[in-house]
Amino acid sequence: MKKQHHMTADILILGAGIGGYETFRSLAKRLKKFQDRRITIVDKNNYFTFVPMLHEAATGSIEPTHCAIPLRALVAGTPHTFCKASIEKIDPAKKIVHTSLGTISYNVCVIALGSTTNYFHTPGAKEHSEHVRTLDGAMHLKHTFIDTIETCGDEPVSLNIVGGGYTGIEVAGQYADLAKKDLKKLYPHKKIVIRILQAGDTILPYMPIKVQKKVTKKLTQEGVLIDTQTKVTKVTKQSITLSDGRTLPSDITIWTAGFETEGKTFLKTGTNDHGRVSVTGELLMEGYDHTYALGDIAHIQDPKTNIAYPQLAEAAYHEGQYAAKHIARSLKHKHTGPFRFHSKGQLMPVGDWYGVAQIGPFLLFGKLAWWIRRTVYVLFMPGFLRKIRIVFDWTIHSFGVRDVISVDVANVEKRM
Numbered sequence: 001m002k003k004q005h006h007m008t009a010d011i012l013i014l015g016a017g018i019g020g021y022e023t024f025r026s027l028a029k030r031l032k033k034f035q036d037r038r039i040t041i042v043d044k045n046n047y048f049t050f051v052p053m054l055h056e057a058a059t060g061s062i063e064p065t066h067c068a069i070p071l072r073a074l075v076a077g078t079p080h081t082f083c084k085a086s087i088e089k090i091d092p093a094k095k096i097v098h099t100s101l102g103t104i105s106y107n108v109c110v111i112a113l114g115s116t117t118n119y120f121h122t123p124g125a126k127e128h129s130e131h132v133r134t135l136d137g138a139m140h141l142k143h144t145f146i147d148t149i150e151t152c153g154d155e156p157v158s159l160n161i162v163g164g165g166y167t168g169i170e171v172a173g174q175y176a177d178l179a180k181k182d183l184k185k186l187y188p189h190k191k192i193v194i195r196i197l198q199a200g201d202t203i204l205p206y207m208p209i210k211v212q213k214k215v216t217k218k219l220t221q222e223g224v225l226i227d228t229q230t231k232v233t234k235v236t237k238q239s240i241t242l243s244d245g246r247t248l249p250s251d252i253t254i255w256t257a258g259f260e261t262e263g264k265t266f267l268k269t270g271t272n273d274h275g276r277v278s279v280t281g282e283l284l285m286e287g288y289d290h291t292y293a294l295g296d297i298a299h300i301q302d303p304k305t306n307i308a309y310p311q312l313a314e315a316a317y318h319e320g321q322y323a324a325k326h327i328a329r330s331l332k333h334k335h336t337g338p339f340r341f342h343s344k345g346q347l348m349p350v351g352d353w354y355g356v357a358q359i360g361p362f363l364l365f366g367k368l369a370w371w372i373r374r375t376v377y378v379l380f381m382p383g384f385l386r387k388i389r390i391v392f393d394w395t396i397h398s399f400g401v402r403d404v405i406s407v408d409v410a411n412v413e414k415r416m
């Protein structure tokens with residue numbers, strides 16, 4: 001058992017994902033004038049993960065660890081600290097956080113703990129499906145897929161993607177591309193059946209009808225089967241059961257259908273019915289002027305329309321920048337107006353060389369949209385060296401086949 005400690009932190013950031021990482025980066029820059037102020041950033045992993053690229057890591061077009069950045073590198077050479085610990089409880093009234101390593105008291109805290117997968121209490125879903133939410137999840141999926149292809153004999157491999165939102169479509173696009181090009185070269189006799197299962201009437205319900213139709217057509221042309229108005233009611237190791245009574249074989253089930261926030265796990269009060277932390281326009285927890293919440297875990301609404309901002313990387317990134325600005329200006333006793341977010345648009349790849357871009361009122365389909373998405377995402381990826389590695393991975397992948405090395409780290413063979 002690890003020894004429990006009590007630590008003190010000046011400015012404490014909980015979670016080093018897209019929102020927390022950007023809060024740290026932006027605040028560290030602003031604090032250069034405040035020599036005595038220190039940031040402690042805490043995460044259960046010792047790396048930052050760029051979640052929007054994980055489906056590419058799972059399908060071998062990016063080396064998985066290239067989607068991540070070691071957090072030690074973030075604090076190296078700065079007066080700030082990284083602490084690898086799991087957050088258990090947050091008490092904003094006492095300004096104390098309970099972690100797997102002990103307690104941390106703070107002056108200012110930023111809660112940026114993200115969200116988790118929602119399996120909607122579907123029997124077997126958590127135990128038997130894969131996901132692309134975390135780096136280890138993406139690496140596990142990559143191993144499971146390649147291992148299944150290697151060992152399936154002459155049987156077709158059935159891959160079922162639960163959820164027809166952005167992630168489901170991105171995952172389906174990558175696998176369709178992989179089946180069409182890479183499997184043909186590397187495993188010419190293997191067949192893969194890819195199916196999307198969507199509970200609603202259409203895929204991409206939040207996108208314009210034109211996008212829904214074009215993406216449906218594109219995926220269908222690539223051989224992807226799309227079942228709408230179909231809920232998955234049970235998942236086993238080898239099958240899925242659907243709301244219309246069918247049971248289909250499923251060598252690999254990938255769950256992309258929903259997510260939930262764990263605000264209620266961490267906080268006694270201050271969360272809404274969906275477990276999201278309620279905050280003011282300044283991203284401060286209601287009733288506390290020292291505890292901020294942002295990113296997926298926070299319920300932040302537009303002060304004019306009262307509509308909640310989306311749980312997306314773009315929003316989390318800007319919320320992180322805003323929190324950093326608000327904290328730094330508060331140290332100078334300066335007022336900062338409420339946070340406002342204006343999305344620049346939506347970008348989505350559907351396999352290689354085809355994308356959808358929704359920029360303001362304009363819709364773009366095809367290679368240019370795909371290229372814009374790649375460029376924007378690599379620019380968003382923090383760290384110059386990581387950007388270079390990803391561009392190299394993509395370039396190598398464009399000229400060759402995907403990396404199909406399958407490492408089963410869960411079952412290390414101790415005896416040689």
Ligand SMILES: Cc1cc2nc3c(=O)[nH]c(=O)nc-3n(C[C@H](O)[C@H](O)[C@H](O)COP(=O)(O)OP(=O)(O)OC[C@H]3O[C@@H](n4cnc5c(N)ncnc54)[C@H](O)[C@@H]3O)c2cc1C
Nearest residue numbers: 015017018019044051052086087114295296311312313316
């Ligand atoms: C598969 C997938 C694809 C996506 N694609 C896109 C996209 O293309 N475009 C887009 O805009 N958005 C996309 N999103 C949404 C986007 O990734 C999130 O909105 C964004 O990451 C939210 O940022 P965050 O900082 O709130 O949380 P995260 O980036 O998830 O970071 C949360 C951090 O908290 C840490 N953490 C969690 N719990 C604990 C704990 N108990 N103790 C310690 N640390 C903890 C985690 O390790 C993590 O580092 C995608 C999401 C998924 C799952």
